[in-house]
Amino acid sequence: MKKVLFIDRDGTLVIEPPITYQVDTFEQLEFYPGVMRHLGFIRSNLDFEFALVSNQDGLGKPTYPQERFDAIQRLIMQTLEGEGITFDEIYIDPSTPEENSPNRKPRTGMLGKYIGNPEYDLAGSFVIGDRYTDVELAHNLGCKAILLQKDKSSLHLKSEGGETEVPGLADDCVLATTDWARIAEFLFAGERTAEVHRVTSETDVYVWLCLDGTGTCSIDTGLGFFDHMLEQIGRHGGMDLTIKVKGDLHVDEHHTIEDTAIALGECLYQALGSKRGIERYGFALPMDDCLCQVCLDFGGRPWLVWDAEFHREKIGEMPTEMFLHFFKSLSDNARMNLNIKAEGENEHHKIEGIFKALARALKMAVRRDIYHYQLPSSKGVL
Ligand SMILES: [Mg+2]
Numbered sequence: 001m002k003k004v005l006f007i008d009r010d011g012t013l014v015i016e017p018p019i020t021y022q023v024d025t026f027e028q029l030e031f032y033p034g035v036m037r038h039l040g041f042i043r044s045n046l047d048f049e050f051a052l053v054s055n056q057d058g059l060g061k062p063t064y065p066q067e068r069f070d071a072i073q074r075l076i077m078q079t080l081e082g083e084g085i086t087f088d089e090i091y092i093d094p095s096t097p098e099e100n101s102p103n104r105k106p107r108t109g110m111l112g113k114y115i116g117n118p119e120y121d122l123a124g125s126f127v128i129g130d131r132y133t134d135v136e137l138a139h140n141l142g143c144k145a146i147l148l149q150k151d152k153s154s155l156h157l158k159s160e161g162g163e164t165e166v167p168g169l170a171d172d173c174v175l176a177t178t179d180w181a182r183i184a185e186f187l188f189a190g191e192r193t194a195e196v197h198r199v200t201s202e203t204d205v206y207v208w209l210c211l212d213g214t215g216t217c218s219i220d221t222g223l224g225f226f227d228h229m230l231e232q233i234g235r236h237g238g239m240d241l242t243i244k245v246k247g248d249l250h251v252d253e254h255h256t257i258e259d260t261a262i263a264l265g266e267c268l269y270q271a272l273g274s275k276r277g278i279e280r281y282g283f284a285l286p287m288d289d290c291l292c293q294v295c296l297d298f299g300g301r302p303w304l305v306w307d308a309e310f311h312r313e314k315i316g317e318m319p320t321e322m323f324l325h326f327f328k329s330l331s332d333n334a335r336m337n338l339n340i341k342a343e344g345e346n347e348h349h350k351i352e353g354i355f356k357a358l359a360r361a362l363k364m365a366v367r368r369d370i371y372h373y374q375l376p377s378s379k380g381v382l
Helices: 035-045 066-082 132-141 180-189 224-237 254-272 321-334 347-366
Strands: 003-007 048-055 089-093 126-129 144-147 173-176 193-199 203-210 217-220 240-247 291-297 303-307 337-343
Touching: 003 132, 035 048, 035 180, 126 132, 132 144, 173 180, 193 254, 203 254, 217 224, 224 240, 224 254, 224 347, 240 254, 254 321, 291 347, 303 321, 321 337, 337 347
Parallel strands: 003 048, 003 126, 048 089, 126 144, 144 173, 217 240, 303 337
Antiparallel strands: 193 203, 203 240, 291 337
């Protein structure tokens, strides 16, 4: 079945001018940064049909003559075509919002060709656009949306027509970004997420991880200091991380910490998937008064070097003897080589520095480049 990218024009392919929200002159014409390279990559490497879908308010009326639009539209299309970006269909609706045209986005009047047509896989298709109405269009078509905004916050507001909020609209939006490189990566290689739910007689551990996130964390292990350390991994690693643990804390902290490391390590391993295109190695350097160094390799073989001494018995509720155990379990289950060294006086700083350095090392090592999408190994396997 054929898949389609329904692509908006203004605010998506070209910058939408402020005030008029309409490209009236050649001087106003400016392509969206990165669109040439990355949309060109999508066009030549993936099997999507391309459909341009644009509202041009009042087109053909004296205030917005057809000839003015045509000349600029022609230049946009010719420039994109020169970069290998061609469109299978072009749908322009000239109505104003007051006309309530069935063809105006987010309505689907112009897109009858795709709806109910067994040749098309709409669930596997995407609308790419910069407005609420683009996400609504995706909702109405039964496909997913990619929103060219820095986050999804605008989706919780009412639509521009003053209609009521569409329930579940934020769920239809699978990616919000202002970076075309991110869109190409998402469409080409997917988002790297994994989920592990590990239940034993001692603990119930749930971990969800997105390597391509923004550092959003929701962590509750029942151990405040441990939560604080795990948050460093998500925040400083640029990963979204959810960890919920119900452990046998009435016995002690051991199983809770160990089993969280096992599940997190397994989650990292799963989320990395094929490991194609990743940097593989990471390292990080000093933190505050302490020198904390964490080097790692996702080479597939677990190994831990631990060179950090702690003299206090506990920090918060966390026994310092569990630090080594945590990183050993993490290394074993993520199948990574982990080399940790730390020196300094303040023990809180030292362990926090280690977790932050780990996060930075992870961030560097999992970074992925779709333009060099090989396995970083001469052996051909990691
Ligand atoms: Mg737009």
